[in-house]
Amino acid sequence: MNAQSGHNAYRVVGTRPVRPDGIDKVTGKALYGPDQIAPNMLHGAVLRSPHAHARIRGIDTSRAEALPGVKAVITARDFPGQESVTFKGGETSGDRRDIAHNCMALHKVLYAGHAVAAVAATSEAIAREALALIVVDLEVLPHVISVAEAIAPGAPVLHDDMFTEGLEPKPAQASNVSATFTMAKGDAAAAMARAAVVAEGRYVTQPVHQGYIEPQACVASWNSDGQGQIWCSSQGHFDVRNLTAGILNLPISSLRVTPLEIGGGFGGKTTVYLEPVAMVLSRKAGRPVRLAMRREEVFAATGPAPGSVFEVRIGADADGRLVALEMEFWNQSGAYPGNTLHGGCATALGAYNIADARATGWDVVSNFADTHAYRAPGAPQSAFAVESCIDEIALKLGMDPLELRLKNAVKPGDPSPSRLPHGAIGYIECLEAAKASPHWNTPVAEGESRGIAGAFWGNYGGPSTVAVSVASDGSVAVTTGSPDIGGSRASMAIMAAETLQVPYESVRVAIADTASLGYSMVTGGSRTTFATGKAVVDACGQIIDSLLARGAQLLGVEPGEVAWRDGAVHCMAAGREGEKLDMAAIAGRVHQFSGPVSAEVQLNAQGYLPGFGVHICDVAVDKETGFTRVTRYTAIQDVGRAIHPDYVEGQLQGGAAQGIGWALNEGYVFDGAGRVDNAGFLDYRMPVCSDLPMIETIMVEVPNPAHPYGVKGVGETSIVPPLAAVGNAVSRAVGKRMRDLPMAPEVVHRALAGA
């Protein structure tokens, strides 16, 4: 397959068929996490701490247990071996002790919303009534929320066994700084001193939530023989299985997890919150147990993306060549250590050729929900700081901000953040597409202003398992272990149909439970269409090989005398051209051969490439109120190859919409007691349809040679540029650099008043 050969080389790739899960979803038949029911099921509820930081002195559950209808009450004491779950690694990384303690607090509660006990009862109303009867004896401790509070001398320390990783020598004192990481090349300080212009500032962003509509929910059943089952939606049910089994000291294969349709995840559903709790309740009650979060619980107890503080300086020479970057940042990671330092550094160093650069990040814990992955973890905050400085340099030099970026953008062969040369990346192509776009070529409207920002996300590959089988009528079943969040079943069907040269409709895709297929990593890191897609193509290749071998045998010709064309085995033997066997004619003859026609492929996909993007944003700022309206928005991105262009465009638009929300109105607000004061969609203001213009998209296709159809991950890149694209537009409107998010009306009004 020649990935370089342009769209018209393909029959199905690049078309826009209806998604196979569409009808179920629009007719309400699709089964999401909260819809699942099991026979004889109990309803659970979780008691959560009202305090942001407290020591648990004791929990008295006796009155709750005595309430009629209550079948089980549990605390951390009911979890097996909670103290000793310390191992890391395996298929599923992450500190299981932290995840276990986040599911149910053991000695201390670390945030308002931290689970301390749970109940299973015959109705949800009874379960909630029982919660009120549990007496938790808490010694309230002083709490910290912001980075400044958490790193202040004498600040209350969340984890007395946490010593900053990455410091030499190892610190003698525990602190709230979990780790530090530096990425550097050359001598940034010396280069900065030589710069003709320098843009610098302190950029601050707040924790923001992924904002999926479907709350976390699951049904769990754990039998006395040690076998268990969980039904839930997630971004990766194999990892739900591995984490839950790890926390519960259960052999992994004794737990079977069945995936349900997912109502949004954006990174937030790559861990467990309820599943281990529901399992322990089920074990104790002897019946299946359902747990579902309410919206306030989702906001208070599931991971938002970290807030951040960036101190950044970027220097350029008089011609607009970027010569130095110095950055130090602090991630506000919530109750347990985060892991976005690398993403923050790579974002700063990866998009432009800056010979001398240094980025150092500090991961800081504080008393709110453990933060978690959100679409391109760590990158949007970092790009906000860097791309704002670049805009400032353009203004200082009187240069077109797009030309400035073109002048400095990385090309294939330039060093990447890992120091390896960049592969077939398409930043220049994106900038050129932006320059040629209708949006960039339309003058800025009277009273409006325009911002532009670029950025990238590294993407990922990783392990996937798929099975493809041909039924006796020639129709094709593709089975993957990758939950479908953004239309991946359609994309898998397209890639299979393209490879097999059969119609899209003759391929059906299902997502198998953990007992039915080998491991697949989460749908995350923009990896699924790339990695799982590659496995599907490979498996289809094996199917073709098998059909060719069988076909040759049936035709009575040599293996070399057949060819695969239009979904059939064609005879090439001299004199017999035109003879062919279709898939049904071969697959229907199972009994003549070694078995059914099927193939399973496992891989650990390598060769993934970063996705670059450029966003253009026009805003109208109401100078009297500070209200910002986004009037036009274009997202340009190198997508490698758009397998199903609708869903690729959807990813570009979705990321832009979320990024606009992050820039303008989203952000956690904490009250004096450290509780989330806006734990609902009314006051946690994600944009609604009427807030946004139609987001225009331009897909740039620089194919990835490591994928049979040229795929690059597309899901995350689109949230990286918007913070700065909007920020640059608003800054130009206000006449003052906007360095604090969100840029809510009152904030902009204040800036206008003080300008």
Added chain:
Amino acid sequence: MSTMTFHAPATVAEACALLAAEPGARVLAGGTDLIVQMRSGRIAPAAVIDLKRIGALSGVREQAGGFVIGAATRCTALKEHAALAAAHPGVVEAANLIGSVQVRNRATVAGNLCNASPAADSVPAMIAAGAVALIAGPQGARELPVEHLPQSPGRTALAPGEFVTAIRLPGKAAHSSDAYQRLTPRTEMDIAIVGVGAAITLAGDGSCAAARIALGAVGPVAVLAEAAGAALVGTRFEAAALDRMAEAVQAVCKPIDDKRGSAAYRTAMAAVLARRVVQIARERAGEA
């Protein structure tokens, strides 16, 4: 376990009797506040009395030169009533800022009023337009100007057993019109940082014959800023008159600092919006 009874009476009298019999009862109109509050655990009424089965309470009627909006009338129905929309565009636009289309297909302006939120959108518009609440109760019917109904956040002047059966608005008057605007960080599905309604009547010479300006979200209840209206009467909306109006608006603002906005910002924005709605109402009145 707490229990709750649900009633769907067919007449006002029946509803009155049910309400009088159960002190813990709540009236249900669209339910877009009530059900949200019940689900969040903030309230747990002993009984819920649905008004939507009382035929007389649904719809807009023109009566005695005015408009009577039944208490169970959904907000979107106000838009569909051409005469009402022509006479009180400000009230109709305020009611149709509430939530989203889905919410407005359930929500009522009487519910908006009786929920007694300081930020209720239709309330300043109704106050400016001179709306009166028609009340039924064990002691018989009475009327109350809308501005006197909310007493404090969540509390109304309704006596036990009383409920609002309708909102009455004056009929269409010559050279008279109104307008409402609110400030929210989002364009929809949001709660006003400040909301301002204005109703203006012009004299034959284009000067201001009457003006009522009402403010939401700048105090515990929506207020009629009488001095602000008075500052315009007799003027031709000259800059100085508008400045006096805006000052009078700010003078009655008693907002709090909260997560939705600081007191200073709310106060400043009340004046900004007041100027805007006065201008719109004046233009509309000129065309009316």
